[in-house]
Structure formats: structure tokens, C-alpha cells
Amino acid sequence: xSVHVGEAASALPFPEAxxxxxxxxxxxxxxxHATNVIRTKRGRVVAEMDDWEQLRDAGKAIKDHTxxxxxxxLLQFEAACTKAGGQVHWARDADEANRIIVDLVxxxxxxxVIKVKTMTSDExxxxxxxxxxxxxxxxxDLADLIVQLGEDKPSHIVVPALHRNRMEIRELFMGKMGLDxxxxxxxxLAAAARNYLRERFLRVKVGISGANYLxxxxxxxxxxxxxxxxxxxxxLPDVLISIVGVxxxxxxxxxxxxxxxxxxxxxxxxRMNPYNSIWTGVTPGDGPQAFHIVLLDNGRTKxxxxxxxxxxxxxxxxxxxxxxxxxxxxxxxxAYGSVYAGPIGxxxxxxxxxxxxxxxxxxxxxxxxxxxxxxxVKINIPEILIHLRTKVVDSGHAPLAERLAMKGxxxxxxxxxxxxxxxxxxxxxxxxxNDDGKLDNLPGLLAGWTExxxxxxxxxxxxxEWWSKR
Amino acid sequence: xxxxxxxxxxxVLANIRAAKxxxxxxxIPRLYSASVDLSPAEVVEQFADRLHxxxxxxxxxxxxxxxxxxxxxxxxxxxTGLLIPSGLPPEWLPADYAFRRDEGxxxxxxxxxxxxxxxxxxxxxxxGTIVIGHSPAQGRRALTLVPDYHLCIVRLDQLVATVPExxxxxxxxxxxxxxxxxxxxxxxxxxxxxxxGVHGPRTLEVILVG
Numbered sequence: 001x002s003v004h005v006g007e008a009a010s011a012l013p014f015p016e017a018x019x020x021x022x023x024x025x026x027x028x029x030x031x032x033h034a035t036n037v038i039r040t041k042r043g044r045v046v047a048e049m050d051d052w053e054q055l056r057d058a059g060k061a062i063k064d065h066t067x068x069x070x071x072x073x074l075l076q077f078e079a080a081c082t083k084a085g086g087q088v089h090w091a092r093d094a095d096e097a098n099r100i101i102v103d104l105v106x107x108x109x110x111x112x113v114i115k116v117k118t119m120t121s122d123e124x125x126x127x128x129x130x131x132x133x134x135x136x137x138x139x140x141d142l143a144d145l146i147v148q149l150g151e152d153k154p155s156h157i158v159v160p161a162l163h164r165n166r167m168e169i170r171e172l173f174m175g176k177m178g179l180d181x182x183x184x185x186x187x188x189l190a191a192a193a194r195n196y197l198r199e200r201f202l203r204v205k206v207g208i209s210g211a212n213y214l215x216x217x218x219x220x221x222x223x224x225x226x227x228x229x230x231x232x233x234x235x236l237p238d239v240l241i242s243i244v245g246v247x248x249x250x251x252x253x254x255x256x257x258x259x260x261x262x263x264x265x266x267x268x269x270x271r272m273n274p275y276n277s278i279w280t281g282v283t284p285g286d287g288p289q290a291f292h293i294v295l296l297d298n299g300r301t302k303x304x305x306x307x308x309x310x311x312x313x314x315x316x317x318x319x320x321x322x323x324x325x326x327x328x329x330x331x332x333x334x335a336y337g338s339v340y341a342g343p344i345g346x347x348x349x350x351x352x353x354x355x356x357x358x359x360x361x362x363x364x365x366x367x368x369x370x371x372x373x374x375x376x377v378k379i380n381i382p383e384i385l386i387h388l389r390t391k392v393v394d395s396g397h398a399p400l401a402e403r404l405a406m407k408g409x410x411x412x413x414x415x416x417x418x419x420x421x422x423x424x425x426x427x428x429x430x431x432x433x434n435d436d437g438k439l440d441n442l443p444g445l446l447a448g449w450t451e452x453x454x455x456x457x458x459x460x461x462x463x464x465e466w467w468s469k470r
Numbered sequence: 471x472x473x474x475x476x477x478x479x480x481x482v483l484a485n486i487r488a489a490k491x492x493x494x495x496x497x498i499p500r501l502y503s504a505s506v507d508l509s510p511a512e513v514v515e516q517f518a519d520r521l522h523x524x525x526x527x528x529x530x531x532x533x534x535x536x537x538x539x540x541x542x543x544x545x546x547x548x549x550t551g552l553l554i555p556s557g558l559p560p561e562w563l564p565a566d567y568a569f570r571r572d573e574g575x576x577x578x579x580x581x582x583x584x585x586x587x588x589x590x591x592x593x594x595x596x597x598g599t600i601v602i603g604h605s606p607a608q609g610r611r612a613l614t615l616v617p618d619y620h621l622c623i624v625r626l627d628q629l630v631a632t633v634p635e636x637x638x639x640x641x642x643x644x645x646x647x648x649x650x651x652x653x654x655x656x657x658x659x660x661x662x663x664x665x666x667g668v669h670g671p672r673t674l675e676v677i678l679v680g
Contacts, residue, residue, distance in 0.1 A: 030661075037662035054502040061498040071486045084645055090479040142668065143659040159659055166660055186660040190668050197669065202577045202616075218644055228615065228655035228670025235611040236577060246482065253644065257637040258502070260650075271520065272597035272633075272652035275670060277611075280645035286610040287647060301485035310489075 003093050003299040005123050006153075008349050009357040011337020014364040018335040027163050031155075031332040034162040035323040041269025042320060042374070049265070058258045059377045063314035066250055067304060073216040073249045074295065080219025084281025086291045094124035097296050101126060101208065101241055102133045104292055108239045110135070110206045116225065116233040117141035118210030119317060120243050120296060122154060122339040123352075126208070137208070138200050140229035142193050149176040155333030155341060158267045158319035163332050197229065207237035207288065212263070212316070213256060214249040214293075220280040221293065222256065224263060226273050234277050240288040245296050247304075247313040259316060262376035266318035299352035309384045312347050314377045321371035321381060327364055336361060343371035343381045350388060359397040362388035504634040506596070513595045513631045514678065520598025524653025525666050526674040536623065537564040539677055540587065543621060552587045552621065553580065555613055557606020559589075562623065572613050580612060585619025585671070591643055593629045594636035599652045600624060600676070601636060603643035611647055620671040622651075626680030 011017065021027060046052055066073055078088045091097035105113055113130065115121065115137050127137045127148075139148040146161035147154050150172050154160030161169070170184045173192050182192055209230065213222040221242060223230050234240060250256065256278075264273040282291050304310050322328045322342030333341030338349040338358060346361040362385045365371075371381040476484065508516065518528045531539040541564035544552070551568030553575070563569050569587070572580075580586075591603035600622055602608045614620055630636050640648055655670030666672070 034662045038658075041662075051502040054499070057499050058502055061496065065496065065498055071483050074483070074486070090477070090482050092478045092481055096478060140669075141659070142657045146659070159662065161659060162662070164660075169660060186657075186663045186665045189660055190657055190665040194668055198581070201669070202581060220644065226655065227657045227659075227668035229668070231611065231615050231649065232669055235615055246486070253641050254637060257634045258500075260637075261502075261633050268658055270652075272594075272599050272650070274524075274652050274654065274656050276648075276650040278640075278648040278650075280647070283604075283645075283647050286604055287612075295482070297482045297485060301482065301489050304486065305489035 002095055003302075003353055004125070005094075005299070005349050005352050005358075006125060006339040008338040009353060011358065014335055014337070014360040017337055018331040018364070021331050021335050026165070027332055028330065030163050030165045032329055033165075034156075034159065035329050038159075038269055038319075038323045042266060042323070043269075045265045045269050045271055049261070055258055055262055056376055056378050059262050059316070060311075060314060060379075062250060062255050062258060063377055064311065067247070067310060067313055069251075070246065070249070070304065073251055074246060076216040076251075077214050077219055077249050078295075080217065081214075081221075081281055081293060082219070084219050086219065086281040086293055089292060089294045091294050091296045091298070093298050094296075095129075097124050097243055097294050097298070098126050098129035100294050101243065102129055102135065104239070104241055105130070105135050105206050106133065108206055108290070110204070110239075112136040112138065112200075112204050113206045113208050113241075114138050114140055114200055114204045114233045114237065115144070115208045116210070116223065116230040117144050117160075118208070118243060119154075119157060119339055120210045120245055121208065123298065124243070124296070126243065138197070138204065140197050140201070140233060141225075142190060142227060142229075145193055145197070146172065149173070153334060154339055156319055156322055157317050157340065157342070157344070163334070197232075201229075201232040201236055205237050206239045206241065207233035209233055209240065209242045211242050211244040211248055211293075213259060214244060215251075215253050215256065216249050217252050218280055220253065220278050223277045224260075224273055225275050225277075226268070228275060231275055231277055234279065235287045237288055239290045240292070242291075242293045243296060244293060245298070246300050263316055263318055266316075266320040266374070266376040299354065302354050303348075303351045306351070308387045309347065309351060311379050312344075312351060312384060314379050315344050315348065316377055317344075318376055320374040320376065324370040324374045326366060326368060326370065331364075336364065343385075344379070347381055347384045347388060350392075355388070355391050355395055355397075359392045359395075362386075362392060502634075504632060506631045508595075508631055510626075513629060514626060516631075517593060517595035517598060517629055518678065520595065521653070521674075521676055524598055524656075524674070526598075526653055526676055529675070529677045531677060531679060533679055536562045536677065536679060540564050540621070541567065543675060543677075547619075549584045549619075552585045552619075553583045553613065553617060554587050555607060555609025557609075558587065559607070562587075572609050575613075577612065577616055580616035583617045585621060585673075586613055586617040587621045587623075588614055589623050589625075590628060592636050592639045593624045594633055595629060595631050597633060597652055599633075599636065599650050601640055601643075602649045602651065603640075603646050604649070605643075605646065611649060614649070614651075615670055618671055619673045619675070620651075621675045621677070623677045623679055626678065629678075 143161035156162040212224045264270045328342040350358040589607035592601035654674045655668045
């Protein structure tokens with residue numbers, strides 16, 4: 001077993017990475033602009049839903065129920081998918097998943113694949129494995145294409161190239177696509193991507209996707225997207241291979257009605273994203289005639305084993321917590337050293353790695369609670385961060401002084417947070433989100449944190465000391 | 471170790487069972503709204519509004535006027551014909567235009583076409599969504615994907631108000647593949663600015679019938 005999450009195990013500790021990134025004012029401006037836009041849109045379309053809280057409750061309950069019966073629902077999915085002509089594979093870790101996929105691509109005789117955005121394949125570093133086997137992966141999501149052509153890394157779960165502005169993208173496209181002229185409007189850049197990818201969509205015989213949901217009762221797979229690159233990859237190739245974390249299963253088709261309302265509004269601030277594709281195995285005469293799905297563990301069952309933090313697996317990858325997070329908005333996604341950035345990344349990345357790497361990530365937060373407030377499935381990220389800080393301390397990875405300080409702090413916080421969360425959230429509206437974009441705002445934010453909590457600010461002080469030491 | 475002898479499937483399932491993933495069964499609260507209090511006319515108006523929001527063009531007509539409406543649209547758009555799925559009702563088609571049935575057309579044929587005309591299965595007003603169940607009146611998935619222009623006929627009896635109502639009808643279409651379409655393809659990947667029209671049809675036009 002070798003669980004890896006992208007290159008998180010060898011990433012710089014968060015404070016060091018953050019220090020470098022906040023010095024890049026262009027990057028900070030790009031991140032701040034994009035997250036401001038998305039937050040405004042989200043706020044508008046969430047406010048128009050009278051039953052938003054009821055949807056959140058249902059969304060959480062369905063996920064928690066599924067996790068309690070995960071083996072049964074996976075087996076039900078496997079049976080239904082197989083019956084419909086799909087072939088189900090199981091992978092314990094990233095390397096095994098990559099091996100299965102590389103072997104399949106070779107078996108079908110292709111040396112290239114088209115890919116629709118899958119964070120899971122970034123987690124397993126599938127592209128590296130494909131290239132090592134002589135197989136060329138073409139990323140087709142616009143942001144993923146920008147990341148791939150720029151030999152860059154994703155910085156956001158939903159909009160991975162959010163750290164790049166139009167002028168940077170124009171320059172990149174002109175160089176990599178061999179264009180003599182190109183406008184700088186987003187329309188021009190999207191049109192360039194369309195031209196660049198069109199021929200590949202129509203030619204390449206193997207498509208690779210992730211999935212947003214697997215439906216146990218019907219064996220169906222769901223991909224939520226906007227550009228139509230997903231439909232291209234899911235529909236046009238002869239062979240489709242999907243790589244999906246085991247936590248993505250939901251029990252019934254009916255359950256999808258909850259997530260198809262929660263996800264687009266939370267992720268992109270749309271009432272509905274342009275396209276959803278739902279398919280069940282293989283359909284004669286329509287789409288790929290061979291369908292393989294790889295169900296991936298890669299540390300997920302370790303997360304499941306901890307009752308204090310297993311709700312991490314409820315995540316539907318909407319990215320709302322990133323956009324809301326005052327730390328993410330200052331540092332951008334690369335500081336987290338993981339394909340999963342922001343608050344959800346700060347709890348998911350170390351847990352997937354059994355807390356053996358990325359131990360600074362649970363500290364990459366001011367515990368302000370904004371992530372919990374916007375989470376469409378009500379993951380209590382602040383409480384899990386505190387829980388994980390305790391684990392880091394217990395594991396002896398924290399320095400001695402920190403260990404003592406954090407142990408006391410985490411203990412106080414875990415009790416006090418339960419008592420005062422409702423109180424603190426009632427005051428969130430006053431939260432002084434800071435947009436000035438200076439590193440020295442962080443202590444300012446933390447000072448603000450203490451204003452809004454009925455608690456001696458032991459962790460805040462500790463975080464500040466810890467931060468300034470690095 | 472026992473794990474060595476297990477298949478990956480057995481190992482993952484064993485890990486899940488060992489993790490005992492959660493508390494005893496709880497019923498799932500479904501207190502969200504399955505329906506809304508809108509008149510049929512208001513539902514139609516909302517659907518049209520949403521489509522306008524998405525930059526889709528919307529026409530209204532009666533069943534008898536379908537061919538004339540299609541002819542008017544093609545004339546305006548200076549198109550001489552469209553692709554159609556094999557099961558599209560022939561009585562919808564105006565004379566004097568070339569409609570080519572998709573009987574095994576190549577992707578290159580789809581790509582080179584002037585567009586596609588189809589029916590749909592379900593439409594959802596609240597989100598401006600059209601659901602294509604890929605039955606004979608809508609064709610295979612590639613037919614409504616590769617062409618750059620999609621003209622879609624929505625009957626008012628196919629229109630529901632909410633996502634849960636739409637999902638009830640979609641469930642009846644399984645195991646056929648389902649595609650939900652909410653406006654033309656779009657991206658917000660560059661500076662979160664919404665650009666309409668990327669890889670899917672860049673123009674969506676809808677005729678509401680009834």
C-alpha cells in the first residue's frame with residue numbers, strides 16, 4: 001500500500017509555501033478577484049432558495065447514511081453497473097489505480113487519451129503514469145488545459161487555473177498552440193481552446209473521466225460540467241474509463257435531486273450547470289461500447305475509520321469553502337501543496353495520508369467558521385481541523401513547545417467550539433473579511449477572531465507564534 | 471499478512487467494514503420543496519426567463535405552427551437544413567429545407583453540419599433545464615453534442631416546475647443515457663467571467679409548443 005495525494009508528501013510546509021506565494025501580488029490579485037466574483041454569484045442564487053437549509057440537511061444525511069453502509073452500496077453499484085455492461089475494478093491505492101488504467105489503455109491499443117477534469121486522477125498522478133507508459137493525456141477542461149500547457153498545478157477544486165489572469169493565459173496559448181495572433185478576451189481564449197481540442201475530441205479513442213456521483217440502485221454514473229468537454233469525452237471515444245473515489249456513491253437516483261440543486265449553486269453560482277451526463281453501463285449504438293470504472297480507496301477507508309472526522313468524505317467538491325476562506329484568499333491554492341486546497345484540502349490531504357504528511361495543513365486556518373457556513377453538506381471543518389491538530393500533536397510531529405501549547409489549546413477549543421459555535425456563527429455577518437491582501441493581515445484576522453469568540457485565544461496566539469517562527 | 475492474499479476488492483471492502491462508517495441508521499430528512507406554488511402560465515414564463523438568462527432564444531407556437539416556426543427560424547439564421555434523429559415526427563418538418571436523418575453519420579458529418587433539430591423528454595422551469603433521454607426523437611448523444619447549433623422542441627406537457635419533479639420523470643427514462651442541458655455550453659474558467667459557448671453547441675434555440 002502506498003497512498004499518495006499528488007505530490008503532497010514532498011510539498012513545502014504550508015507556512016513556507018504561503019510566505020513565498022503571498023509575495024506574488026499578481027497571483028493574490030487574481031485569486032481575490034475570482035473568489036469575489038464566485039462568492040457574489042453564489043450568495044445570490046443561494047438566497048433565492050427558500051429551502052436551502054433543508055437541502056443541506058438532506059445532502060448531509062444522505063452522505064452520512066451512505067458512509068454507514070458504504071460496503072453495501074458499493075456492492076449494489078457494482079452489481080447494477082456490471083449488469084448494464086460496465087466493468088468494475090477496485091484499487092487500494094493510487095499506483096494500483098494508475099496501473100489498471102494504463103493497462104486498459106494499452107489493451108485497447110491507444111497511445112493517447114482525452115480527459116475530462118478529474119481531481120481524483122490528479123490525486124493519483126495518473127498523467128505522470130500515462131506519460132511514463134508512452135500514452136499522451138490531453139486535458140480538455142479549459143482550466144485543466146491551462147494548467148497542463150503551463151506545466152502548472154491546479155490551485156482550486158472547481159476552477160483549477162483561477163490563479164491565472166487572461167493576459168497570462170493568452171501568452172501561454174499563443175506559445176503552446178503556435179498562434180501568431182490571439183485576442184485577450186475570455187471569449188477569444190475559449191475559442192482558441194475549442195479549436196485546439198476539436199480535432200482531438202473527434203479522433204482519440206479512449207476517454208478518461210472522474211465522476212460526481214455513482215448511483216447504487218441503478219449502477220448509473222453522473223458527471224456534472226459546463227463546457228461540453230465532459231460530454232465529448234464521455235460520448236465520442238470507443239472506450240471510457242472512469243476513476244472514482246469509493247465515497248462518491250449515493251443510494252438512489254432520487255438522491256441526485258438534492259445534489260443537483262446544492263452543487264451548481266455552491267460551486268459556480270449557477271442555478272444549474274450547463275450539462276449533466278448520466279449513463280448506465282453501455283448503451284448499444286450510443287457512446288462508448290466499452291466502459292470501465294475504477295473504484296479507488298487511496299486512504300479513504302482510513303478517513304472513514306475516524307468517527308471524529310469521517311464526515312470529511314461527505315464532500316461534494318464544490319469549492320465554496322475555498323472561496324469563503326480568508327486564508328485561501330490570501331495564499332491561493334498552491335500553498336497547500338496538494339491537489340485539494342483550501343479548508344477541505346487542509347482536512348482531507350493529511351487524513352488520506354494517515355496524518356504522516358502535510359501535518360502543517362490543519363494549522364492553515366484561522367478557525368473562523370466561514371467554510372462551515374457555506375458548506376452545502378454541512379461538514380464541520382473547524383471542528384475537524386482542531387481534531388486533526390490534536391492528532392498532529394499526539395503523533396509527535398509538532399515541535400515540543402507547540403505540542404504542549406496545542407494540546408491545551410485543542411482541548412479547550414474542542415469543547416468551547418461546541419458551546420460557542422452557534423453564537424459565533426450568528427456573528428459571522430460582522431466578520432471583517434480582509435481584502436487588502438498583505439501577509440501581515442493574517443495576525444489581524446486572528447485578532448478579529450478573538451473578538452468574535454467567547455474563549456481565551458490560546459490557539460490563535462499559538463498559531464501566530466507558530467507562524468512568525470517560520 | 472492476510473491482506474496479501476486478498477484481492478483489492480476484498481481488501482477495500484474489508485477496510486470499509488473494519489472502519490464501521492457511521493452511527494446506526496437514521497432516516498433522511500427530505501423537508502425541501504418538491505413543488506412550488508406557481509400557475510402553469512407562471513411556470514412557462516419562468517422557464518422562458520431562465521432560457522433568456524442563458525442566452526438561448528425562445529419561441530412559442532401551437533402544434534400546428536411547428537413547421538412554419540422552424541421555417542422562420544431557419545430563414546432568419548440563413549440555414550438550408552438540419553440534421554434530425556431518426557424518430558423525429560415528420561409532420562414537424564417544413565418543406566423546402568433539407569433535413570438529414572442521422573443513420574450512422576460520422577463525427578466529421580456531425581461536425582460539418584449546419585446544426586441539429588430534436589425533441590426532448592423533460593424540461594425544468596426553475597433551472598431552465600432541458601432533459602434529453604436519447605430516445606428516437608432525440609437521437610444518440612453525439613447528435614446533440616457535436617453540431618454547433620441545437621434547435622429543440624419542448625412541449626408544455628413536458629415542462630415541470632422543480633428539479634425533484636423533473637427527476638421523477640427522468641427516473642422513468644432509465645437506463646437510457648440522460649443529458650441535462652441548461653443553456654448553451656459555457657465556461658467561467660478565466661477570471662470567473664462566464665463565456666457562452668465552448669465545446670457543446672454554442673447556440674441553443676427552443677420552441678415551446680402548446
